[in-house]
Amino acid sequence: MKNKEDNSFLAFRRFLFWIFVASFFIFTPVIVLHSLGYKFDKKHKIFVKTGAVFIKTTPAKTVIYWKGERLKNLSPCILRDILPGEYKLRIEKKNFYPYSLILKIKPSEVKTVEVTLLPKIKGFDKADVECNVYKFFYTRHFFREKILLFTSCGLYTLSPDFCSIHHIGRWSLGAAVLSSIVGLRENNQTIIFWSHNAAWRITKTTKSRSEILPELIYKTNEKINDIFFALEGRYIIVWDGLNIIALDSRFPQAKFNLYQLKSVNAMVFYSSGSDTLYIKDKISSNHYSLFETKLSRLIYGREKN
Amino acid sequence: MEEKKIKRVLEIIPAFFSWLVIITFVVSFAFWPRGAVILLMVYLIYWTLRLFYMSILLVIAHLRMRRKRDWDWEKIIRSLKSSLQWDEVMHAVLYPVYREPASLIVESLQALAGVNYPKNKIMVILAGEERERGVEEKLGRIKNKFKDIFFDIIITIHPKDLEGEIPAKGANSTYAAKKLVEYLREKKIALEKVVVSCFDADTRPHQNYFANLTYHFLTYPKRYQASFQPIPVYSNNIYKVPALARIIEMGSTFWQLVESMRYEKFVTFSSHAISLKTLVEVDFWPVDLISDDSLIFWKCFLKFRGDYRTLALDVPVYMDIAAGKNLWETLKIQYLQKRRWAQGVENFVFLGINFWKDKELPLSLKISKLYQLLDNNVNWATWAIVISIISPFIITAGNLTMKDSLVLFNLSYINNIISHALVFVIVLSILISWEFLPLRPLHLSRLIYISFILQWLLIPLVSALLGSLPALDAQTRLMLGRNVSFYYTPKGRYKEGKREKVDLTL
Known part of the structure; x- marks a missing residue:
């Protein structure tokens, strides 16, 4: 009787033991590879290395738009399995100005985004530009009116009602230069802007570009x-x-x-x-x-x- | 000479692997942080699965004990049909004592006198040490109090400084057992009908202990190739000791419960029982080693060519939690006691040497048993240090040096999930430990139970400080060839820093 009881319990224990061993050998590589950012791309049938984004906001429970799509989760939240590249992130909450930025995601890295939203000032709209704005110029060319923004992230054009915004491109101009700009002229092909002792030119193009290289034309x-x-x-x-x-x-x-x-x-x-x-x-x-x-x-x- | 070299290698191996585990984490974090994070992740997953596995065994063991503990074992053994009848079996309860207060021994004998078993089938051996002043008088007074209750009470005084012996419990027990054999031969009582229970001075058996022990002795076909192990429950003074000491001792009980489920690996520990015939055959407990309670099992294992096992009894024995006058003293006593328990790593050396000499035992058996001992000891010395100290260090330091790393981010996330999952293990521990609580003394408020729940939050600290660290200490001393004397755990009840007086009347 004792032996029978022992044997059946031994069988049960062995079964349990091997379940745990199998769990270890199955789940551990999956967890480790997933932690390293590897994801199986079903379409191309290869493993790709992904990154992640950790979004933390003040206040919390903000609505998050990722690549223009609204996410189910509110902040704080973690977005995983993101393929490397540039993505647009937008954070919104009632009674606060929205916040947008472009994120560059690298493989096996987690990008932490910590954002403090600005409470809305009654009657005031805020331009949807999160970079540091140094100068702006209101221009009228033929019948088109627009605002040109000189920011730390590059040049933006903004419609007068703030409804549309276009990022022309980034530049490497420093804060000192951008702060010193005092004037701007624009024609069909060119924008010229100047400080007290230098002038630059940007040639307009219909192609979008990641970087603008202002040409120094006069000193x-x-x-x-x-x-x-x-x-x-x-x-x-x-x-x-x-x-x-x-x-x-x-x-x-x-x-x-x-x-x-x-x-x-x-x-x-x-x-x-x-x-x-x-x-x-x-x-x-x-x-x-x-x-x-x-x-x-x-x-x-x-x-x- | 060769045996000496092999012995030295075996002494180094456990500490070598323990330190290797710890140093691997630290060094790999310094030179390859990502690798250290991955290694830690694997280690955490391994231990989480292992803890869940052990939790299942713990629950089964606990339910089994709860179910069978209070059966009418006396009735069961009376109706047993066996080659040996229950009333032919004599029980010899051996109490090796050294500097324990008389009050403590009296309480243990009072508990013995209260068991559900005919007292005329129980003889008591009070084994004193010559090096304790006044021991003969002390034991004589105790004998006078209980002489009419049991079959007999024998007093032995173990001479000091015998050749080939170290001053340890095993030497005293062996001397007393040999005197017992002489006594039994005089009384013409067959040794094969005597079961020896080797207790600590503070051990109080469950009232069904002897009936249950007799049952297993009679029903196990190879009764002379088995030891009998009750589950030690440290609850005699549980309301009087600090929380740190309570949970570490409860952890020991849990470990024994888990091990009792793995019967092919179950080894005797602390208070245990064995047939006197077997004891004589293996030449009693070791007199020159510290961990006599486990070594006796291995001696028997070798004697019977591996065909020897430890049977788990269905009843517990109750013992004291080692404590001092205050928290600091309690911590010190607990640390030294756990280090003494961890000196059981010498079993690895003992077994290794004997396996090396024995050319007939199957190699697979030798490897599996050596691996069992090595695995137990290395895990004991490392798991809490890695989880409680190294893991938080890597996560914290990693957040400073590689904060954007996805693998570190996920490690923190996994660590969080595991911590939440382990809440289940803590809840289980609380529920099972509750079963072992004796009745609350009336003068204590019910609010004390809050501390019995909150105490489990100390697990990370206690398991490292009083679990892994003493084990690592013991293994390292063995590796460095530093001899450590047997630590006699002081036993005594304290109230407000003063030793309690106990009513000695029956």
Whole structure:
């Protein structure tokens, strides 16, 4: 009787033991590989290395949009099995301004996103740009109005009602440069922006790009007061201190003085419609007057010479 | 010479593997953190599955004991048909004592006098040590109190400094057992009809202990090739000791319950019983080694060529939790006691040497038994250190140095899941430990039960401090060849720092 009881219990124990052994050898590799980020891609029938995102917000229980799709989970939450790449994340909560960002996910890495949402100020809308905004310019080109934002993440264009936003691209301009920008001009092909002693140009393109490389077209020890497009963009006119300088759009290094002002209190304005350059300048010690000329005459006259 | 070398190698092996486990984690984290994290993950999964497996065995063992403990075993053995009749069996209860207060021994004998078994079938041997001053007088007074209750009470005084012996319990027990043999021969009582229960001074058997023991002795076909092991429950003074000591001793009970389910690996521990005939055949307990309680099993195992087992009794014996006057002293006593228990690692050396000498035992048996001992000892010395100390260290340090690593992130996540899953094990421990609680003394408030529940939160600390660390200490000392003397655990009841007085009247 004792032996029978022993034997049947031994059989049960052995069965239990081997169940646990099998569980160990089956589950351990699965858990370890999953922890390392490996996921079986059923479509391509290969193992791919994934990453993860840990989203933590203040306040908690925010709605999360991942790749434009609303997720079931509220924050804080962990998103697993994410293939490496760039993804758009948006976090929303009632009475708070939404927060968006682009995340770059690397294999076997967990990206921690800690976000503090800004409570909404009554009556105010916030631009859906999470980068540090240094400057903005309201531009009107033909009948199109838009806002150009100079941010730490690059250049954005924003519709005046904040409804649409477009990220033109990232750049490597530093905070010091971005903070110093004082003016902007735009035409069909180009955006020019300048600080007190340098000017850059970005050529517009219909293709989207990840990085913008602003071209430094002008540098001075004086002070840039204004810049104009002239002669349908063929020339760029720079009012630099006491000088009015023309730059050839195609070869900005080729520059020449158009006019030397007599006073630092002079004023210059160019009307591209009539191709007229207006200058207020000193004519005697305390006397200023307004002058006008056709820019083309100045430039082509100069060229002839 | 060769035997000496083999002995030395065997002494090094357990500590070598224990330290290897610990150092592997630490070193791999320093040089390959990701690898350490993966290793830790595998280790945690292994231990979680192992704990769940052991929990199932614990529940089964507990239910079995609960079901059978209170049967009318006396009635069962009276109706047994066996080659040996129950009333032919004599029980000899051996109490090796050394510096235990008389009050403690009296309480143990009072409990013995209260068992459901004819007392004229029980003889008591009070085995004192010559090195204890006044022991003869002390034991004489105790004998006078109980002389008319049992078949007889024999007092033996083990001489000190006998050649080839170390001052340890095994030497005393062996001396007393030899005196018992002489006594029985004089009384013309056949040795094969005597079962010796070797108790500690504080051991109080369950009232069905002898009936249950007799049952197993009579019904097991190879009664002279078996030891009989009751489950030790440390509850005599459970309301008087700190929580740290309570849970570590309860852990010992749980371990014995689990081991009782793995009967092919079950080894005698602490209070146990064995036929006197078998004891004589194997030349009694070892007199020159510390862990006499487990070594006697291995001596028998070798004697009977592996055809020897330990049978789990269905009843417990109740013992004291080793404690001191205050928390610090209790911690010290507990640590030293656990280190002494862990000195059972010498069984590995003993077995290894004997296996090496024995060319006839099957190699598979030798390997399996050596592996069993090595596995037990290495796990004992490492599991709590890895889980309670190294694991949190790796997770914390990893969060500082490799915070973006997905595998570390998932390790924290898995650790969290395992901790939640192990709540089940803690709840189980609380429920089972509740069964072993004696009646609450009236002067204690019911609020004490809150501490009995909350105490299990100390598991991570206690298991490392009083579980793995003493085991690692004992193994390391063996590896370094440092001899450790037998630690006599002081037994005594304390109340407000003073030893309690016990009513000695019956």
